[in-house]
Amino acid sequence: MIRFGLALSLGLLVALSAEGEPVAFRADVAPLLQKKCLLCHAGERAKGGLDLTTRAKAIEGGANGPALAPGKAAASKLFKMVADGKMPPKNPLSASEIETLRRWIDEGAKWDGEPLRAAVEAAKRAGADWWSLQPIRRPSVPNIANASNPIDAFILSELKKRGLSANPPADRRTLIRRVTLDLTGLRPTPDDVAAFEADPSPLAYERLVDRLLASPAYGERWGRHWLDVVRFAESSGYEVNNPRPNAWGYRDYVIRALNRDVPFKQFVREQLASDTVSEGDPWATGFLVGGSHDLVGNQTEEGTRQIRSDDLFDMVSTTSTAFLGLTAGCARCHDHKFDPIAQRDFYALEAIFAGVVHEERPLRGADRAGHASEVAATRKRFAELDRELDAAEPLANPMASRNSRPPINARRNVERFEPVEALFVRMTISATNNGAEPCIDEFEIYIPERVGGNLALTGKATASSEYPNADIHKIRHLNDGKLGNSRSWISAEAGRGWAQIELPRVAKIDTIVWGRDREQKFVDRVPSKYRIEVSLDGKDWRAIASDSDRGPSYVPPEKSKSLSTERMSLELKLAGLERVPTAYIGNFKQPSPTFLLKRGDVMQPGDAVTPGAIRAVGRSLELKANATDPERRTALADWLADPMNPLPARVMVNRVWHFHFGQGLVRTPSDFGFNGDRPSHPELLDWLASEFRDNGGYLKPIHRLIVMSNTYRQSSRIDAERARIDTTNRALWRFPSRRIEAEAVRDTVLQTTGTLNRQAGGPGYQIWNTSNYVTIYEPKKMLGPDEFRRMVYQFKPRTQQDGTFGAFDCPDATTATPRRPVSTTALQALNLLNDAFVHDQADRFAERVRTAGTTRDQVNFAFRFALQRAPSEREASAAERLLTDVGLNHLCRMLLNANEFVTLE
Amino acid sequence: MHPLSNLGRALLNRRDFLANTATGLSGVALASLCAAESGPIRPSIRPESPLAPRQPHFEAKAKRVLHIFCSGACSHLDTWDYKPELVKRHGQPMPGTDKLVTFQGENGNLSRSPYAFKQHGESGKYVSSLIPNLAELVDEMCFIHSMTAKASSHGPGESQANTGFALEGFPSAGAWVTYALGTENQDLPAYVAIPDPRGVPQIGPANWNNAFLPAVFQGTAFNADRPIANLKSARALDPRSESAARDFLKLLNDEHLKRNPEDSELAARIAAYEMAGRMQLKAAEVADLTRETKATHAAYGTDDSNKYTAGFARNCLLARRLLESGVRFVQLFNGAFAMGEGVGNWDGHKQLKADYDRHGPILDRPLAALLRDLKSRGLLKDTLVVWSTEFGRMPTFQKGTNGRDHNPKGFTTWFAGAGVKRAYSHGATDEFGHKSVEKVATVFDFHATMLHLLGLDHERLSFYSSGIERRLTDVHGHVIREVLA
Secondary structure, eight states, X not given: OOOOSSOSOHHHHHHHSOTTSOOOIIIIIHHHHHHHTTTTSXXXXXXXXXXXXXXXXHHHOBTTBOOOOTTOGGGOHHHHHHHTTOSSSXXXXXHHHHHHHHHHHHTTOOOOSSXXXXXXXXXXXXXXXXXXXSOOXXXXXXXXXXXOSHHHHHHHHHHHHTTOOOOOBOOHHHHHHHHHHHHHSSOOXXXXXXXXXXXXXXXXXXXXXXXXXXXXXXXXXXXXXXXXXXXXXXXXXXXXXXXXXXXXXXXXXXXXXXXXXXXXXXXXXXXXXXXXXXXXXXXXXXXXXXXXXXOSOOSSHHHHHHHHHHHHHHHHHHHIIIIIOOOGGGXXXXXXXXXXXXXXXXXXXXHHTTTEESOOEEOSSTTSTTHHHHHHHHHHHHHHHHHHHHHTSOOOOTTSOTTXXXXXXSSOEEEEEEEEEEEEEEEEEEEETTSSOOXXXXXXXXXXXXXXXXXXXXXXXXXXXXXXXXXXXXXXXXXXXXXXXXXXXXXXXXXXEEEEEEEEEEEEEEEEEXXXXXXXXXXXXXXXXXXXXXXXXXXXXXXXXXXXXXXXXXXXXXXXXXXXXXXXXXXXXXXXXXXXXXXXXXXXOOOOOXXXXXXXXXXXXXXXXXXXXXXXXXXXXXXXXXXXXXXXXXXXXXXXXXXTOXXXXXXXXXXXXXXXXXXXXXXXXXXXXXXXXXXSSHHHHHHHHHHHHHTTSOSHHXXXXXXXXXXXXXXXXXXXXXXXXXXXXXXXXXXXOEEOOHXXXXXXXXXXXXXXXXXXXXXXXXOEEEXXXXXXXXXXXXXXXXXXXXXXXXXXXXXXXXXXXXXXXXXXXXXXXXXXXXOOOHHHHHHHHHOHHHHHHHHHHHHHHHTTSSHHHHHHHHHHHHHSSOOOHHHHHHHHHHHHHTOHHHHHHHHHHOHHHHEEO | OOOOOHHHHHHHHOGGGGGOGGGSOSOSSSOOOXXXXXXXXXXXXXXXXXXXXXXXXXXXXXXXXXXXXXXXXXXXXXXXXXXHHHHHTTTSOOTTOTTOEETTEEEEEEOOOSSOEEEETTTTXXXXXXXXXXXXXXXXXXXXXXXXXXXXXXXXXXXXXXXXXXXXXXXXXXXXXXXXXXXXXXTSOSEEEEOBTTBOOTTGGGGGOOTTSOGGGSOEEOBTTBOOTTSSOSSOOOHHHHHHHHHHHHXXXXXXXXXXXXXXXXXXXXXXXXXXXXXXXXXXXXXXXXXXXXXXXXXXXXXXXXXXXXXHXXXXXXXXXXXXXTOSEEEEEESOSOSSTTTSSSOOSSBHHXXXXXXXXXXXXXXXXXXXXXXXXXXXXXEEEEEEESOEEOSEEETTSBSOOEETTSEEEXXXXXXXXXXXXXXXXXXXXXXXXXSOEEXXXXXXXXXXXXXXXXXXXXXXXXXXXXXXXXXXXXXXXXXXX
């Protein structure tokens, strides 16, 4: 296995430093400390308390006192221990290394840049010198005869070393079938195959590739790959697993972005922070909240924190595996055991997302210029109208007959009366409109002309009872100035209850306003029989208003009518202004401070951590503690897209390679760390990464390079001799044939039978009937043309699998799936043989085939559509026999079950 | 039926073929380290028979597992964990817990169980009157009274109980076990999840998820009233026509294999179709409860007037038939998703007695009959039975209600059968049953012990995923040695 990077002889570097020149810290000293000292003397658990990662800490020293005296090597404990051979205990420094150290200290112990990180024995774990963290260097292309495509040069050179050779080219039918399935997830039509087979032009293949890459089907195919990588699904997960009916736009965004081949920088920036990009696609931030979110809630402090912590963990691990190929999530509880990711790095990344919440956000309109002020002005006029209408209402009179005042309504009711002195105001409810415990969202008290505003805000609220176990319905919400059900008082007595306000001092009041839900979402629990009384001592009460004089036949004065009309039109206007389509694309708020959690325990916060990135990767990213939420996400996006960051380009081109060849150059596409795979062709990987990075970060040219290579175009035939040398075909002596994915099976069943519905985008098609409360997904019994769209457009709830095709290793989107397993199971066979969907499709296929002519014509037609080839004589005669004896639909169903049908070869 | 061609057979018998990583069945970077003293053990799996029986890491006490899972958090204080102090101090505040807030909010006073506790069996174990039939079997059981869980809400709680992780996305215990051991009967699913007649449990298929393990290790969900999906053709087919059609398919596949010699994945798929054919016969036979005697049906209560009791009884009977036929792991669910608090499962927040009066009898007699049946057939000797729930419930009633809130700090599970002590109780909660205080056990310990009894080292059974060798027990867990027979 080839490793490159800093695994150089550090001793050699030291020796290169010329006499007379000052010692260079970065080149000469840092590697020495990193390799020989920092394994023990770094971080919080440094041995003897001595931490040599920064100059200040080295000077400060540990349990045995200061360790470094700049300018005075002889007085420095660090030097003495090393010179005496006491340190490092097992692996003492060479004489020249000791000399370097002495000179460096005597010259003032200059120390520039970042805190140092330990370089680690590659056999145990990865350090800062790990291969994937080193800068991408564009290697020269091996000089191989007949290799016009650099990919082939790298592959052939490696094959040659191992005494292997590549397969001859695949035949044309195989090639067009392969590249069409691979790039678009669909099959070529029989006409496409015939035309390609007959095309004598040397450019025929290239034109085919260009046509496929330009086809919208490309984004539908490769978009699905990305959705796997980022664990996208359209439900909340966990117990309730509620659908997110407006999350689909992220899927469309991904498809759109791939079809337009947006540059990588934009691809990253939009998904992390499209809200900060002018003309940014608002759907893109669906990336941030594409994961699970426990909707149940939890009244305990620990439970509430845990839910939030899990949300942020999901964002950090998804971002870091998707873009960096690093499993930063592993550093949630402790420093990463295998990769140079400190626990602090995890929380620095968590701080980046600390302002992101799992919520819907208006898609557009709300951020339109002037929208907010228009809403505010409308609301203000609305409130004025309320007051004018209040003034037009008759005084309450408990003695008067019914219908003297307007009927009670759920939103807002006013009680006007002659001014009366009051210290206590009490509302006693004896019935509600639906018999349930009464609810009041706010109870307001005013003196004449409403001078000084709502007096109740300064009063003390008490009640006969409070609704149990519901923090949002406590009596304190009666006069908290907040409107709506979620801050309201509900009693614990069905249909009854009283609430009272004790004012801070006696006041002469003349108006009371109360309502059930001023946000107009709820119309239950409305008091229907009540009386309002005042008292100066809490003992003697005087009734001032009740329901008795209200009634539905009340006729308002003319003035009220015109005001009501205006209010109604404003109500409609407000509803229009507020009816901005919202989407599950996350919401943003000013982040609160982030703390490192000891052992990942939400109840054990440690030091505050400022937003940043993984310190061992790329350029340093450190933001201030008060950085705004958009600043944070933007900064991380820029850091990820920085050409100096070696990981994203390597990771992206490797993903492309992985999906083309079934296995990546690194076979763990989201793990470029110690536990991941080592690249089979490190130079090829870097060459591709530099192509990608240096040419603007476009994916389509990379696809083109790959599929144009002879490596890609070779036959998949297995040669026993070469298979013995390279069983897993890592050297790529053949094109790796494999079973196609669930989506490609379903899509091309539909395509073969002629029923594929190409409707693109928009809300997904439904294969489920869903229950409410917690959501249970029951498969629909019968599917029709609306559900015959490509599977990438299937509404995708978490943990639920398509009943027919899910068994083909479809991810359930609970976590990211950078690489799907490829299982072969009996249940898959049962599904394709017996499922109602397949029977139905076989019938449709049969209808299509039946018009072809003679039985032999029908057989030929069916083979050409299903397998993109004519049958052999043996197959044709067996097929004809089956067709005649048993029926055409059986023949059609068996073709859809054939190994060849589901194999990319 | 449709025998594999000689070409395919030869290919499948070749030993080296399974190194093919494109199947995803063999791990990625590391070779199997089975021979080493420590480090991960990944079973070597043959793609054409991924469920073939495999050797455990060391001698196993149990060959198979029956896991009864009570969804919704079945109260330990109203079933297995007798607390006289709760009776004495009924109606008083719980000392030291002023204004204690749990999952749903504030708690009221201590509350004794609405069910009386009596001693049972030779061991004299106290069990509540809610489950009189199970109470008679206490001498078979090995209780762990000191369980603790990580989460206090159902989603994460149920996830941890069945996958080890409170987060979503990890393989269930049954998936791990079948990944490690394969199964004895190749004509049946290796791992069966039997949902309650009232519906699927709270996190649904995540309870029998394969997650990052290959799909072949996912639990197959069916019960006595809803057979395996697509086991039967959606259409009535003439068997001779179907046989002719499958012969044609075989011809197509054989011809294709001839054109692609040496391709073991193609041979594996042919083998999977053969297995599907055998499964259609065998699974239908095992699921056919009419083959049982009237007396057996009567003992389980499959004719109970309560349709849920009858349904659960049929599920219990199905479980026995599956275990008897060599299914490796059977998960038997009691209780379904939330249909309103406490309605469909054990989540008795507001009116515990009314809820449990409905749920108790559904569980009690059928499960007791199943345990007796396993014992009389000698299956308890090599079958490990485990009973669990996601967490316990509070010794107090929730403020203003007659029910108990969630309590992950103390609850009870039990083992029975192969390899565990009989009539034994391990650990204890405090005097009120609030927190585990004696020999505190975690869900990781529970899983570690289950794997140990199957001859598996929970620290070594692993699968590479996202940067780490993943285990059922994360980086935790100790085998609870005291419960081993």
